[in-house]
Amino acid sequence: MIFVNDEFYGHEYFHDAYEAFKADPILGDCAGKRFAICSEDPAYVLSVCLYLRQHGGSFYPIFAPTPRLAAKRLANRAACHFLLFDKHQPAMTLQNSTVDKDAVLVQTSSGTTGEPKVITRTWQSIAEEVESYVSFFSTPHTMTPLIACPITHSYGLIAGVLVALKRGLTPVIINNINPKYLLKTLLNTPNHLLYSSPALINSVVQLYPKDQRLHAVMTSGTVLPGAWFDALREKTKHVFQQYGCSEAGCIAINTNTLTANQIGQPLPHLQVFAGNDASCPDEIVITKGDVTIHTQDLGYIDDKGALYFVSRCDDMINVSGLNVYPQDIENVVLEIPDVTEAIVFKRPDPFSGERVCLQFIATNQLEPSRIRHWCGTRLASYQLPVDIEQCEEIEKMANGKINRKALSQSTISIPALG
Known part of the structure; x- marks a missing residue:
């Protein structure tokens, strides 16, 4: 059924696991109950997931490196009855008596704009998403999915593992995120x-042998910077991109990604609304039956029905009434030869309302004034970074996303004068 790194787990492994769960006094009586799991063993996590889905239990996967006390807090916050750790370890009983009428997958939002929210989706809605994903996106039917991202998040679990199993494929879950190992696996598949x-994909592109091309890559989570995207396109036969949110799952897929912000055609089981063109983006809103989901993302739909991402609503910077989109500045900064990574965010400003701030990583020390001069010849004056900081590392969350809100609340600030 699956590989975890180089180890194969077939139907026999999952059959034996299910039989053990049925005999367990807790998992054997799982219907209507909510189970959190925090384990470094992807095969065990997946076996619990598939068993609970089949037997009416609810499932909440917690990112494996989370400390136990933190995992307990998360499980309590998600109203779980039990918290599982590694195989053969006793379950932790939690103080929750509510019964789930419909079994659910529990996820949390990315938390890029504040405290992560607990989000539940029924297994039926997950099945509908997977069915729509597979029928709409048929190109990978003969490809081997290499899932080098956590299966505790929707992207890895649903789009990666569950979609592969639905196709009848054998996914390879890679939790040995060592660049050399990942390169070897890619070259041997x-x-x-x-x-x-995006960050790991860019690392792979930079390290991949010059005489070789990647077969296919799926990116998600955030729009690739222009320089990263161009390098990926040059190095890869098939560049796919998908867009989604925790509440709706995958919303759109691009089967032939020509520009970084072109996030694709909406899946057929959803209705998607956004702005009409690049000059007038609006919030991307999803409807499914009677349910309306506000994504808090700005985007637009072109005359061919393709969805484009512009910015998070909260990430847009209002400078004296003029809208500034972080990606526009980031792409310009990344054109500087020494700059390898850039992130733009906002801080309050007493004169303009908000000001543009920049953190960047470079191979050499660069003066803030040089960055500002470079931008000054390529951007409008209201788009220019005011606070500029060179750093060794830009902190990311477990899913690879940047928390711009946290950056905006940081106190380090180096004005780029001159």
Whole structure:
């Protein structure tokens, strides 16, 4: 059924696991109950997931490196009855008596704009998403999914593992995120489809042998910077991109990504609304039956029905009434030869309302004034970064995303004068 790194777990492994769960006094009586799991063993996590889905239990996967006390807090916050750790370890009983009428997958939002929210989706809604994903996106039917991202998040679990199993494929879950190991696996898997985060994908592109091309890559989570995207396009036969949110799952897929912000055609089981063109973006809103989901993302739909991402609503910077979108500045800064990573965010400003702030990583020390001069010849004056900081590392969350809100609340600030 699956590989975890180089180890194969077949139907026999999952059959034996299910039999053990049925005999367990807690998992054997799982219907209507909510189970959190925090384990470094992807095969065990997946076996619990599939068992609970089949037997009416609810499932909440917690990112494996989370400390136990933190995992307990998360499980309590998500109203779980039990918290599982590694195989053969006793379950922790939690103080929750509410019964789930419909069994659910529990996820949390990314938390890029504040405290992560607990989000539940019924297994039926997950099945509908997977069915729509597979029928709409048929190109990878003969590809081997390499899932180099956590299966505790929707992207890895649903789009990666559950979609692969629905196709009848054998996904390879890679939790040995060592660049050399990942490169070896990619090179040894001819028709691979790599599911990963933008940062890791960019690292793979930089390290991949010059005389080789990646077969297929799926990116998600955030729009790739222009320079990263161009390098990926040059190095990869098939560049796919998907867009989604925790509440709705995957919303759109691009089967032939030509620009970084072109996030694809909406899946057929959803209705998607946004702005009409690049000059007038609006919030991306999803409807499914009677349910309306506000994504808090700005975007637009072109005359061919393709959805484009512009910015998070909360990430847009209002400078004296003029809208500034972080990606526009980031792409310009990344054109500087020494700059390898850039992130733009906002801080309050007593004169303009908000000001543009920049953190960047470079191979050499760069003066803030040089960055500002470079931008000054390529951007409008209201788009220019005011606070500029060079750093060794830009902190990311477990899913590879940047928390711009946290950056905006940081106190380090180096004005770029001159």
